[in-house]
Amino acid sequence: MSCPWPPTSENVNVSEAQTVVSLALYNVVSWIIGATEEPTLDYYVNIADDLHLKVVSLCQDIVYLASKGRKQTPKSLTLGLTVRHLTGSTRIVSLLNRLGHCASWDTVLSLDTSLAQLTLVERDKIPKGFSKRAPTTLVWDNIDYGEETLSGRGTTHHTNGIMLQSLAIEPMSTAIRQPLRKRVSSFKAPPQMPIEPYHQSKRQGLQNLNQPLQAATCRMDTHFAAQAELAYVFVKSTFTDRCAIPSWTGFHTLLQCENALQKSALYYLPVIEASPTEMSTVNTILKRSVQIADQLELDHIVLVFDQAIYAKAQQIRWKNDGFMQRLVIRLGEFHTCMSYLSILGKRFGAAGLQDILIESEVVAPGSINGVINGHHLQSQHESS
Structure with missing residues (x-):
């Protein structure tokens, strides 16, 4: 070779x-x-x-x-x-x-x-396949190895991040890397990057909520999507041979051109050796995300969390003007669906939804609380 x-x-x-x-x-x-x-x-x-x-x-x-x-x-x-x-x-x-x-x-x-x-x-370099000034998404979540101990303590709770780019706009130069020395079976691990303690003070909500929204622009962006969804419902309900009509995902795939979906570039970020449930770890995640944005020459960068980390990240972001200007934080699609189903359960659970699901044998009585709260995913999938 x-x-x-x-x-x-x-x-x-x-x-x-x-x-x-x-x-x-x-x-x-x-x-x-x-x-x-x-x-x-x-x-x-x-x-x-x-x-x-x-x-x-x-x-x-x-x-x-x-x-x-x-x-x-x-x-x-x-x-x-x-x-x-x-x-x-x-x-x-x-x-x-x-x-x-x-x-x-x-x-x-x-x-x-x-x-x-x-x-x-090469951890401080821009990974191959990524480019500067290209929209980038960072996904942060816990990474647990699932060790079993008698007391339940001493298990591994680290934080892992993934960087994603849909398409490289400006290809990076492929410099020839220097070969490393062979026949090396061990090396000294680098010192762990310190995590700055974060002392939480009084909670602060999102400020400046009275900013006007550009409704016309939002309607323009969603106009085609609304027409496509209406056309799908109309065709699906009136066409006699429903097998000839693709599913929801297949229908929208056919509407896109052949080269609409590009292979995304993926890179695993260095592991943070701390649990993401701690506020200090979440603060470190936000700081490292800003550093990555600076390295990629981006004004904004999108961060994706689950529900637990999302709540802590927003509490820190709302108190920091630098984070507010640079970071766009959102829930992942999976946890967004869980939150939406939980809202439906709270709104219609006591109005007969629980009885309908149990009497129709869609959900077992022992699982109805999990479905209403948006956490019993298997029952939600079956009921949908």
Whole structure:
């Protein structure tokens, strides 16, 4: 492999894996298994896609065995790293290595360590696939490992963030990164970034609520959506063959052009080693989000939280003019639906909605409170 160490996901896909397989080897293996009878050594023969993956995998094993493990292939590295993450077993990785399918345990451990070092080196840079001055969304939530202890204490409660961009407007320059040193199985973790204590004072609500709204602009933006929804309801209710009409999602997908949905760029942010239920952690999240916005040269950046973190984030944001100008905080779609269903339950629960759901056997009597409160998600899905 010609890429610098350590190889990343861009260097171990199928197209890159074929570059380590010579044309003659690929064609000979394809002839041996009967995938093709095309007699040529001028180009890679054409075979079925499912056979292509298997032939490339087999050819990588041959390259790895012929070099006695000195030439690493994408398969030998990724298979060993995957098995290590899934099982953590030295014996399984060593067994696959003896059969010639993956790299040795020491090589896999060195690769895992080098990838961690690469993450630390490039964590302050704009990730590849992202661009400046492009609309960006940050999603923050808790990340728990679910350990079980006798007292219930001592479990892991950290905070994880994800950065999203729908489409890169200005492609970033792809500078050649410097390779890291191989055969390194351990390294010293960097010091934890301090979390500044946040002392909560008297609660303060949102100020300046009397600002005029641009109703005409809102009507203009929602005019097409209202017409499309009305057309869907009309067609669905009057068309005799309902199977020919797509579902709600399929209907709106057909209204979009073919290239309307772009693949989003995704990047995992460094983990904050603190629980997001603490006000100090939430304050740290907001500060780091502003730093990311500055790095991307954005005036505003969108933050998405669940209900618990959303309430704390708004309390801090309403007291800070800098946060008010730079951060747009909203609930995720899932928690927005939960809040909406909870509103319906509070409004119509005592007006007969509970009796209707129970008598129609849509919801069991023991689950009706969860449905009315907007937290029993399975029953909500069945009732809808």
